Amino acid sequence: MRLKRGVLSVILVLSLVSPIWGQAFSGMDHCFSGKVVGVLDGDTIKVMHQGQADRVRLQGVDCPEKRQAFGKRAKQFTASLAMGQGVTVETDGRDRYGRILGTVILPDGRNLNRELVKAGYAWWYRQFSSDGTFEELEAEARTAQRGLWRDPHPVPPWEFRKHGKEKRYGRRLER
Numbered sequence: 001m002r003l004k005r006g007v008l009s010v011i012l013v014l015s016l017v018s019p020i021w022g023q024a025f026s027g028m029d030h031c032f033s034g035k036v037v038g039v040l041d042g043d044t045i046k047v048m049h050q051g052q053a054d055r056v057r058l059q060g061v062d063c064p065e066k067r068q069a070f071g072k073r074a075k076q077f078t079a080s081l082a083m084g085q086g087v088t089v090e091t092d093g094r095d096r097y098g099r100i101l102g103t104v105i106l107p108d109g110r111n112l113n114r115e116l117v118k119a120g121y122a123w124w125y126r127q128f129s130s131d132g133t134f135e136e137l138e139a140e141a142r143t144a145q146r147g148l149w150r151d152p153h154p155v156p157p158w159e160f161r162k163h164g165k166e167k168r169y170g171r172r173l174e175r
Contacts, residue, residue: 026064031090036082041066042074042121044099045082047089057099059092060131061122062157063153069155071147074121104123120147123156 014049038046042063046053088105104112116122116124117134119120120141124134142149 028067029102031088033086033088035086036084039079039083041071041073042078042116042165045078045104047087047104049089049100055097055099056102056104057095057097058101058116058122059101060125060134061113061116062123062125062150063116065157066158068160069151070121073147074116077116077121078112081106081110081115087112092093117141120144120149125158127158 032047032049034048034054036045036047040055043058043059043061045056047056048054056172063078064071066072066075082104085107087107088101089102090105092101092103106112106115113122114133114137117124117137119140124131124138141147148154
């Protein structure tokens with residue numbers, strides 16, 4: 001009986017303390033800093049983190065695919081702002097491909113995710129973000145016909161992927 005009380009006491013203490021430990025340890029990875037060592041496309045970069053280059057998918061935005069109109073420009077824009085820079089990544093879990101989902105803060109304090117939408121090289125990814133700032137930035141870029149909004153019929157990347165890329169939309173445009 002005495003052993004059971006001791007075990008129950010330990011279990012009780014651990015059950016009270018473990019949520020605190022869990023919050024402390026899970027909070028450690030909600031934000032990290034590292035150097036951008038690769039730009040895979042407009043919305044996916046590689047950032048050094050804990051001795052390895054982790055793939056970071058920019059949260060809340062969707063850039064044109066590489067073989068899609070403005071795909072190369074989106075990648076070049078991201079590289080011009082982030083490549084070789086020390087950035088801060090505010091993480092929001094991982095996507096189905098294991099990439100870190102995150103908001104990337106540039107050394108000058110600008111938000112890379114928002115800069116892409118503002119410049120017209122990304123759509124606000126409404127399906128995965130409720131950030132109203134993206135909506136405003138996208139509307140401004142459309143009105144000013146910046147980036148991909150110069151195209152009279154821009155195709156969202158999720159539609160491009162869904163309908164078989166070039167097979168459905170035929171031409172490959174770079175602007």
